Amino acid sequence: MSDYSDELNQSVIYPEKYTETFNLVESIKEKLKEEESKEEKDEQRILGMRKGLTAHQENLDNLRKGAVGFWDRLELLSEKSIRLREASKTLKDLEARGDYSKEGKEKIGKAKEVLKRTFYDLRSGIESFRSGFREDLLSALGDKVGEEEVIGVVQGLEEKVNETMNHLENDIQQLNDTFSEKQEKSPFAKNEMSVKLWNRDPDVDLYQGNYSPCCISIESGCGADSSESAISDYLTESAIQVVNVVDKTRGIPIVAAWCWIGRDDQGESYFVVDNVEANTDYTKRYPKVLTLNLTKFIKDYAKNVGIPESRIRKGTNSNDLELYIQDIEKDISIVGKPNREGGYYLEAERVFEDQGW
Incomplete structure (x- = not known):
């Protein structure tokens, strides 16, 4: 993906509700214009439409502020992945010391909470990215590079995302079990x-x-x-x-x-x-x-x-x-x-x- 960093830096991805809100604002503007052009105006209706337009426009402006570049989104996922590895390493190092004093247990407990939060943060980011990355990438590169090249890039990233999600499903179950308060008795306890x-x-x-x-x-x-x-x-x-x-x-x-x-x-x-x-x-x-x-x-x-x-x-x-x-x-x-x-x-x-x- 680094070969396309310039193009992707210029591409902006808006939050999920942006398009829906944008269309709603445009629709209200058109209806308001029609209402104001009538000879017999309904002032109460016009007033209500203006208030609605102001509220939805404010919401649209806030959504616009939440827009991020496609490349920035990739960088953010990479940073979250690095933080997860660091949290996992911290926990493993603490467990390897075998310090089961009160202070040692408290450190392990805090490290587990950090790992849990970091993991679910990455999971949320990947699932959000996965839901629309194909359309976002086609939109970002579609008019800048050849069609066949775009399709190749999309398929390559799709492979990476699907591979990550395959592992993530197992990791989610393992993490849920790890932090569960109720641990069932192991059926493998006596196995060699x-x-x-x-x-x-x-x-x-x-x-x-x-x-x-x-x-x-x-x-x-x-x-x-x-x-x-x-x-x-x-x-x-x-x-x-x-x-x-x-x-x-x-x-x-x-x-x-x-x-x-x-x-x-x-x-x-x-x-x-x-x-x-x-x-x-x-x-x-x-x-x-x-x-x-x-x-x-x-x-x-x-x-x-x-x-x-x-x-x-x-x-x-x-x-x-x-x-x-x-x-x-x-x-x-x-x-x-x-x-x-x-x-x-x-x-x-x-x-x-x-x-x-």
């Missing part, structure tokens, strides 16, 4: 769990995105793009590995950390945790124990393949568990030549592209 690498077994691993519900489930294709198959790409790419937490009692993977080896611009190798998908029935009940054990396994695994802990990074998008691993802070690309022309759908490779929309 283990952390392991996937086996690249098509009978199981083609459905990784179904066991840990996400946008690359086998029927979804690749995010919102059904023309590709991300899970098939990952299964056949030796540079990609999946670290699973498995419920051995049920015989199913319940957490999937999508990992790959990459290099930065200087040729330095990194172990990248692209993102972590999970069955939130488990993560809402055992976030700490899952985070600790998965983090430890990944750090040991990276060490065994020759990459020190200082060069382990994690993507910042679409994580159902926040691991105790440093966020990716620069461009890192997966090693080797991809099997699919144009590369793969990888969250962590898109981090800095996404920050600019």
Whole structure:
């Protein structure tokens, strides 16, 4: 989207009621003009219409003040997303300290409230943006760039928004459960769990995105793009590995950390945790124990393949568990030549592209 920042900076998006109120004001003006042009004027009717026009015009002026540029709206969503990551990190850091004194519990409680408010603020912003962004974008760019180019931009943004909303629905349920005062007894309390690498077994691993519900489930294709198959790409790419937490009692993977080896611009190798998908029935009940054990396994695994802990990074998008691993802070690309022309759908490779929309 940054390629179109100039055009989008010139485009203004008005609040939802603006068009309706504008049309109402114009309609009253026309009727008032007709009424005032009559030979026999109804002064009381005219007076009432003028009062109504003044009230609706004031409302229209207030709505006009609430108008924002399309690009500003994108920037605001990006800022809200960053604030959410910061709130989540603050809470995770406090919980990791294990301070259960009165003061420690108060800090955790306040951090939870901040996370809750920040999350719902972002959710409201995304849902509002989603409801009309297609028409807004077509209006903003329609007379400035070619029709085919506009459609391509709209489809690309639509894919991003749909992917975000897929994850958001799971996050909403998990957050609601996390802050619920009533917690039901876990049906998994006695189940045996283990952390392991996937086996690249098509009978199981083609459905990784179904066991840990996400946008690359086998029927979804690749995010919102059904023309590709991300899970098939990952299964056949030796540079990609999946670290699973498995419920051995049920015989199913319940957490999937999508990992790959990459290099930065200087040729330095990194172990990248692209993102972590999970069955939130488990993560809402055992976030700490899952985070600790998965983090430890990944750090040991990276060490065994020759990459020190200082060069382990994690993507910042679409994580159902926040691991105790440093966020990716620069461009890192997966090693080797991809099997699919144009590369793969990888969250962590898109981090800095996404920050600019």
